[in-house]
Amino acid sequence: MKLYWSSRSPFVRKVMVVAHETGLDSRIECVRTVVSAMNPNVELMPSNPLAKLPTLLLDDGTSLYDSRVICEFLDTRHAGARLFPLDWRERLPALRWQALGDGMMDFSLARLMERTRPEGQRSDSLIVGARAKLAASLAALEAAVPALDALPLSIGHVAVGCALSYLDFRFAADGWREGHAALAAWHATFAARPSMLATDHVDAY
Numbered sequence: 080m081k082l083y084w085s086s087r088s089p090f091v092r093k094v095m096v097v098a099h100e101t102g103l104d105s106r107i108e109c110v111r112t113v114v115s116a117m118n119p120n121v122e123l124m125p126s127n128p129l130a131k132l133p134t135l136l137l138d139d140g141t142s143l144y145d146s147r148v149i150c151e152f153l154d155t156r157h158a159g160a161r162l163f164p165l166d167w168r169e170r171l172p173a174l175r176w177q178a179l180g181d182g183m184m185d186f187s188l189a190r191l192m193e194r195t196r197p198e199g200q201r202s203d204s205l206i207v208g209a210r211a212k213l214a215a216s217l218a219a220l221e222a223a224v225p226a227l228d229a230l231p232l233s234i235g236h237v238a239v240g241c242a243l244s245y246l247d248f249r250f251a252a253d254g255w256r257e258g259h260a261a262l263a264a265w266h267a268t269f270a271a272r273p274s275m276l277a278t279d280h281v282d283a284y
Contacts, residue, residue, distance in 0.1 A: 084109040086281040089245035090146040099274035101157040176235025183242035240269040
């Protein structure tokens with residue numbers, strides 16, 4: 080399998096964490112790929128018309144996107160414990176936490192894009208909105224730590240862990256741990272997993 084990949088992308092990291100957790104990482108060839116909302120990668124479009132990362136190309140030529148689809152596919156290709164639980168009592172929380180983690184990554188990327196614009200072109204309202212969503216997300220996760228601890232590892236844990244690590248990568252000055260002691264402790268344990276250590280962000284293509 081071939082994964083169109085960037086060391087900067089939190090969604091690519093999410094896929095790679097799942098690959099490591101499922102023991103499939105050795106079967107994936109990572110291809111460094113540059114994408115931009117302003118300058119779409121036309122070479123990627125035959126595999127993904129959206130020209131976005133991550134995109135997984137299977138051996139038979141089938142392409143999969145986005146991270147949710149790729150992660151669930153990978154979860155069908157191993158014999159270990161499922162990251163997408165089959166029991167709805169565990170599956171619903173896992174999917175909900177995945178949605179929250181993915182959403183945090185989405186608005187963090189939007190905020191990062193604003194930060195890279197010339198100062199006179201930045202949208203202050205977008206940045207303020209992203210910070211408000213972040214505060215609400217962190218509060219919800221702080222309250223959810225007992226539930227996160229109570230359930231086996233799932234795609235929800237992976238998405239939340241990757242979202243928090245992306246905050247450390249791009250917005251460390253915000254100090255998201257302040258006022259969120261339980262979440263900070265949970266993340267410290269999650270970030271020490273071999274799958275996370277093997278997929279750390281690097282600010283380079």
